[in-house]
Amino acid sequence: MDTISQSFIKRASSCCLLVIVTAMMSSCIGTKHLQENEKLLYHQNIKHSKGLNSEGLRDLYVQKVNSRIRPTSISVPVGMYYLGKKRFNKEKFVARKTKVEAKFDRKIAATKNQKKIANLQYRKQNAVDALNKKIDNGNMFMQWGEPITVFDTAAMYQSQ
DSSP states (O other): OHHHHHHHHHHHHHHHHHHHHHHHHGGGSOGGGOOTTOOBOOOOOOOOOTTSOSTGGGGGOSSOOOOOBTTTTBOHHHHHHHHHHHHOOHHHHHHHHHHHHHHHHHHHHHOOOHHHHHHHHHHHHHHHHHHHHHHHHOSHHHHHSOOOOBOOHHHHHHHO
8 A cells, every 4th residue: 555655646746747847838938928919930831842952941031930849839048038038127237337437437537557547448348348238138048048039921021
């Protein structure tokens, strides 16, 4: 009786784990990020004559399909992008950029040594460039991930 109950508990816990993992991974599908009347670009086909090789033709697509774990529809980069987008605050980086610029301008105005001024200007430019990159491209998760690809009929006609 004891081994039967242990076996049942193991099977039940593995089933529960499977359900939990499936529920967590379904958030990476990306359809919840679509607006009304938008469709997800899921798959593209190439129709060509039998003599042509289709490998080079895939580069001609105007829109690219989101990468996903085959054969499921789970797209981890889409999940990463929207996780980063949820936590991204552009105004925070703009305020930080102004603060960094003011700090370096204060230090540059306080010194008279040309070598130190050049060093401070170089460091200021590097810091401002890094913050501009974050303002333009988003945080690390947004840069590593990819936004959901929405089906666009105009892009479809350009690919033909």
